[in-house]
Amino acid sequence: MVIGGHxxxxxxxxxxxxxxMSFEEFFxxxxxxxxxxxxxxxxxxxxxxxxAQEAFVKLWERWDRMDRIDDPTAYLFRVALNGFRTxxxxxxxxxxxxxxxxxxxxxxxxIELREDVRRLLAALPARQRAALVLTEIIGYDSAQAGxxxxxxxxxxxxxxxxxxxxxxxx
Numbered sequence: 001m002v003i004g005g006h007x008x009x010x011x012x013x014x015x016x017x018x019x020x021m022s023f024e025e026f027f028x029x030x031x032x033x034x035x036x037x038x039x040x041x042x043x044x045x046x047x048x049x050x051x052a053q054e055a056f057v058k059l060w061e062r063w064d065r066m067d068r069i070d071d072p073t074a075y076l077f078r079v080a081l082n083g084f085r086t087x088x089x090x091x092x093x094x095x096x097x098x099x100x101x102x103x104x105x106x107x108x109x110x111i112e113l114r115e116d117v118r119r120l121l122a123a124l125p126a127r128q129r130a131a132l133v134l135t136e137i138i139g140y141d142s143a144q145a146g147x148x149x150x151x152x153x154x155x156x157x158x159x160x161x162x163x164x165x166x167x168x169x170x
Contacts, residue, residue: 036087041129074147
């Protein structure tokens with residue numbers, strides 16, 4: 001499934017003989033995709049926006065050395081997902097110190113299918129959720145998703161399959 005009419009990233013890859021892409025061009029090409037992926041992973045528009053900004057800043061700081069990075073899109077997504085995992089670990093640690101575990105449920109989550117999907121995705125482990133978002137929602141194949149996540153394509157397929165099974169069981 002692809003959201004917003006965007007195809008997979010490989011459809012938009014540039015000709016290697018073409019002039020190098022500027023950071024501004026790369027930003028305009030990738031921002032919406034990254035934001036949507038992060039929104040589905042985090043469930044929060046604000047957090048998705050913050051993580052996307054942080055990832056683009058880190059990429060911008062290294063843009064003059066892009067010839068050393070094989071796939072800038074994979075690098076961008078990996079930085080953003082690592083930022084999310086770091087925030088999640090910190091939030092969990094802080095919550096354990098302060099609050100007992102409470103699972104609040106928004107009664108409006110079931111109004112629209114999009115909210116149902118978001119809720120189901122949020123219940124999955126982060127790796128399964130990332131594999132499903134990248135392959136099913138954004139439309140990357142398992143090799144591209146593996147490159148973004150820093151894992152093998154077969155691992156992406158296994159994680160996505162486990163995630164789908166968990167969602168079906170729910």
